[in-house]
Amino acid sequence: MRRAVNKFMNNNKKTTFILQLTAMVDMFTILIVFLLKSFSTSSVQITPQAGLSLPTSTNTGSPVEAVKLVVSSEGVFVENDKVAVIKDGKLIVSDLDPNDQSFVRPLFERLDQEAKKSREIASINSEHKFDGKIVMQADKNLAYEVLQKVMYTSSMAGYADLNFATISFE
């Protein structure tokens, strides 16, 4: 009996569970190759606004650091703050100046505030300059008349260098 027990114990040696890492390494390799292709070293990253359809373009211009202006089908946003309302693809009448139908007063006031802030910083910090740049994300289905009013108002506020954000068509 004892011999049989000893034999049983000797045959059933302790085994360790060896983790198979090959499949996991394969998966990681594929992930890394994919992420390498999407890797971006640009210091400026523009995040498209949710619900906004940007137009596609063959343009290759790099994004610049500038005031963020979004013109969507719902309204006009400056640095994520809603300043004007768009209804049925047009700016509402109450946001337009009665003497100048192309002038969007709330947008002008907000941009003017940004410009003043920038100029104040420029007066203290010699490395910073007010360059009047804006990066505009606009919905592709909007008519030019809305953009024309926004651009006109921007130029009145001192922002004459407009950059239209588009999705790169590759």
Place this chain on the structure above:
Amino acid sequence: MGKRQSKVLRPNDDEASFELDLSPMLSLMVTLIPIMLLAAEFTRITVINTALPQVVEKAIQKDVKNKDKSAKISLKLFNNKSILVNVKPYGGAMRNIRIAASGDTWDLDKFHETMFRLKSQHPKKFSLDVLPDAKVKYDDIVKVLDEARTTRKEEAKFQITDPETKETAETNLMFPEVTFSNILEG
């Protein structure tokens, strides 16, 4: 004397295999993947730079300084999807080239051919004035600008000679600089 069974020593076949230690490689990948995920850009955003029309005095100064007096080219985009290309050569007569719509869409192929021809005639000209109608969609404007910006892959590139260094370079750029001229009209 009994025969002693000799034990033939066979080499242990298990010891001949080489087991690759994947732990360092896995550590590297576990470090790399979060870094790359944070820096990944799944939709590439590019920008089209446009300049708004300058005030009158600045425009005059720019025109005076402007050494390229080849021509002034402007595009008028209509609500009915037709395009009018206006060419005013410096010291020459103005001419209009109308590109009618192709069905209910823009005839971008014909438009591109026209811009390519104009670029061949005025190789030093890189700027355009664009005057879209009020109801023209933003997406359509971008498509038209794309057709005017660069040559297509199958087309020849343009030779540019630097007047100071006399170096010649090739470029596929046609009219990358765009100005929306009717902004200040209101």
